[in-house]
Amino acid sequence: MENNGTVTRVGKIPPCDIDPGHGPAYADAKLDIGPWANVCKACFTAHGCALGLGRGQELRLRHV
Numbered sequence: 506m507e508n509n510g511t512v513t514r515v516g517k518i519p520p521c522d523i524d525p526g527h528g529p530a531y532a533d534a535k536l537d538i539g540p541w542a543n544v545c546k547a548c549f550t551a552h553g554c555a556l557g558l559g560r561g562q563e564l565r566l567r568h569v
Contacts, residue, residue, distance in 0.1 A: 509557070509558070510557055510558035510562065511556040511557055511561075511562060511563060512562060512563045512565055513533065513562040513563070513564060513565070514565055514566070514567035515564050515565070515566065515567060516566075516567055517566075518530060518564055518566060519543045519564075520543070521542075521543060521544055521545035521548055522542040522543045522544065523542060523544055523545075523548040523552070524545070524547075524548060527545040527547055527548065528545055529545065530543035530544055530545055530564055531544060531545050531546040531549050531563065531564065532544055532549055532554065532556065532561045532562060532563045532564055533561060533562050533564060534549060534552075534554035534555070534556070534560065534561025534562070535554065535559070535560055535561060536552040536553070536554065537552050537553035537554075538552070543564070549561075
């Protein structure tokens with residue numbers, strides 16, 4: 506993780522778990538309804554997500 510737990514590096518950006526049609530996920534975050542999910546920017550905002558330890562991490566590609 507980087508930036509005080511707000512960023513995590515991944516090998517592949519997954520699709521949005523809530524609506525895969527929205528495209529790639531922006532973050533792995535805790536939703537306002539309880540569970541965690543990979544969410545796009547629209548779902549991140551719509552579900553009251555935030556970045557930080559215990560809240561969510563922005564997904565960024567790991568460079569090999």
